[in-house]
Every structure is written in C-alpha cells, then in structure tokens.
Amino acid sequence: MIHKTSPEIGGMGHSIKRKEDLRFIQGKGNYVDDVHLPGMVYG
Amino acid sequence: MAKKQLVSVKVNGREREAAVEPRLLLVHFIRESLQLTGTHIGCDTSHCGACTVVLNGRTVKSCTMFAVQADGGEILTVEGLMKDGQLHPLQEGFRQEHGLQCGFCTPGMLMSSYALLHNNPNPSEEEIRRGISGNLCRCTGYQNIVGAVQYASAKMAETKTAEPEMAGGAK
Numbered sequence: 001m002i003h004k005t006s007p008e009i010g011g012m013g014h015s016i017k018r019k020e021d022l023r024f025i026q027g028k029g030n031y032v033d034d035v036h037l038p039g040m041v042y043g
Numbered sequence: 044m045a046k047k048q049l050v051s052v053k054v055n056g057r058e059r060e061a062a063v064e065p066r067l068l069l070v071h072f073i074r075e076s077l078q079l080t081g082t083h084i085g086c087d088t089s090h091c092g093a094c095t096v097v098l099n100g101r102t103v104k105s106c107t108m109f110a111v112q113a114d115g116g117e118i119l120t121v122e123g124l125m126k127d128g129q130l131h132p133l134q135e136g137f138r139q140e141h142g143l144q145c146g147f148c149t150p151g152m153l154m155s156s157y158a159l160l161h162n163n164p165n166p167s168e169e170e171i172r173r174g175i176s177g178n179l180c181r182c183t184g185y186q187n188i189v190g191a192v193q194y195a196s197a198k199m200a201e202t203k204t205a206e207p208e209m210a211g212g213a214k
Contacts, residue, residue: 017138024146025134027081027121031147034080 050114054079055123056210063110069103070094072110073120081121081150085179092178095151096120097211102158104177119211121150124157132195132202133157142191144182151178156192161209165196 005011023029051060054077061076073082073096082105085093089107096105097119124131133156136142143149152175159166159174166174171192172185180188 015141018141020146021138021143024143024149025121025130025137025153026125027079027150029081029146031080031083033084034074 048111048114050110052113052115053117053212055118055120065109065111067110068106069096069098069108069110069113070105072113073105073118076110079120079122083147083150085147085151090179091148092151092155092175093148095154095178097154097158097209099212100158100209102155102177117212119154119157121153123210124153131157132198133160133191135198136191136194137188140187140190140194142183142188148178148180152180152188156188156195158209160192160196160199164199166192168193 004013007014010016020029045064045066047062048065049060049062050072051058053059054073059077061072063072063076067076070082070084073079074084082096083093084106085091087106089104092104094104094106095102097103098105098108098113099116124134130138131153133153137149137153142152155175155178156171159171163170163174168189171189175185175188175192
C-alpha cells in the first residue's frame with residue numbers, strides 16, 4: 001500500500017507551493033534596489 | 044544639468060509621461076520615473092537580460108537604451124502581464140514548474156518568453172533555449188524555466204489565450 005495524503009491535504013509526496021513566487025512573477029518583489037527610504041542617497 | 048526632455052510612452056496600456064534628462068536610461072525611466080520596479084537592473088551592460096521589456100513588439104534590454112529613444116512608443120513590462128486579475132499562462136508556468144528561486148531574473152525571462160511565444164507559439168526545447176539565451180539565471184538553472192515556457196505554450200494552445208495583438212506594441 002502506498003501511503004500518500006490527498007492533494008488537498010498535501011504533505012508527503014506532494015510539492016509545496018512557494019509563498020514568495022506570486023509576488024516575484026508579478027514584478028512585486030521588494031529587492032534592495034527597490035527600497036526607498038527618506039533621505040536615502042545613491043552612490 | 045542638461046535640459047530636460049518630455050518622454051511620452053504607453054506603458055502596460057496606460058499613457059505615461061515624464062520630463063527627463065536626455066542621458067536617462069530607459070530602465071531608470073521605468074523604475075524611477077514611472078515607479079515600476081518589477082523591471083530589474085542586473086548588469087548595466089546588456090549581458091544579463093534582467094531589464095528586458097517589450098518595446099513596440101520587440102524585446103529590448105532597457106539598460107542599454109535611452110528613455111528618449113522610446114518616446115512615442117509602446118512598452119510592456121512584467122507588471123502588465125496579468126489580465127483581468129488572471130495570471131498570464133507564463134506566470135502560471137513559472138510558478139507551477141518551479142521556474143524561479145530568487146526571482147531576480149524572472150521579469151526579464153517572462154518578457155523574453157512572452158515575445159518568443161508570440162512569434163512561435165509552439166517552440167521546441169532548443170528554440171526556447173535560444174529564445175531565452177539573452178537572459179541569465181544564477182540560481183534555479185534553465186531546465187525548469189524551459190519547462191515553464193513549455194507549460195505556457197501548451198496552456199495557451201489549449202485555451203487559445205494567445206492574443207491576436209501583441210501587447211507592448213505591434214511589430
């Protein structure tokens with residue numbers, strides 16, 4: 001018998017959706033170059 | 044400081060304009076003047092492709108072009124890929140097939156693949172690899188990115204979501 005949970009439950013034998021991907025594929029990542037702070041200078 | 048010039052472009056379907064120095068690069072115009080930070084600066088030398096956008100139907104590396112050169116044109120960036128709140132099949136593919144890790148190269152990869160699939164809706168693996176050859180990925184590797192483009196290609200054929208007109212301007 002193969003021990004596998006249902007897709008709804010996930011867990012063993014299932015890949016996990018990465019939380020961060022949704023923002024990265026929409027251009028909504030917040031990388032260091034995207035950060036703007038008051039009085040920040042660029043060098 | 045040089046005299047500023049007015050640059051008007053249609054970005055992701057919206058008319059935008061700003062007065063900029065003639066030496067301002069297109070990528071800085073997009074990221075700073077328009078505040079669309081999805082387009083990244085990776086190398087500033089047009090090697091890495093992180094800054095790739097679609098301009099008038101063709102991919103350009105926006106770090107190697109002046110904003111004034113794009114005046115009057117039409118631009119599509121990663122922020123314009125979603126339609127009616129739905130992810131583009133390519134965005135879905137990158138997520139499903141684990142086509143990203145840190146995500147830095149992803150916007151450029153998406154725009155290059157977008158143009159590739161528009162010109163060739165059913166590319167072979169080799170054609171995909173050639174299509175994204177101007178974009179560097181330094182973490183996931185290319186295998187899953189190729190898988191993501193194949194996913195999108197299949198999905199677009201199935202649902203016929205390929206737009207007759209290419210967003211980001213006609214060729």
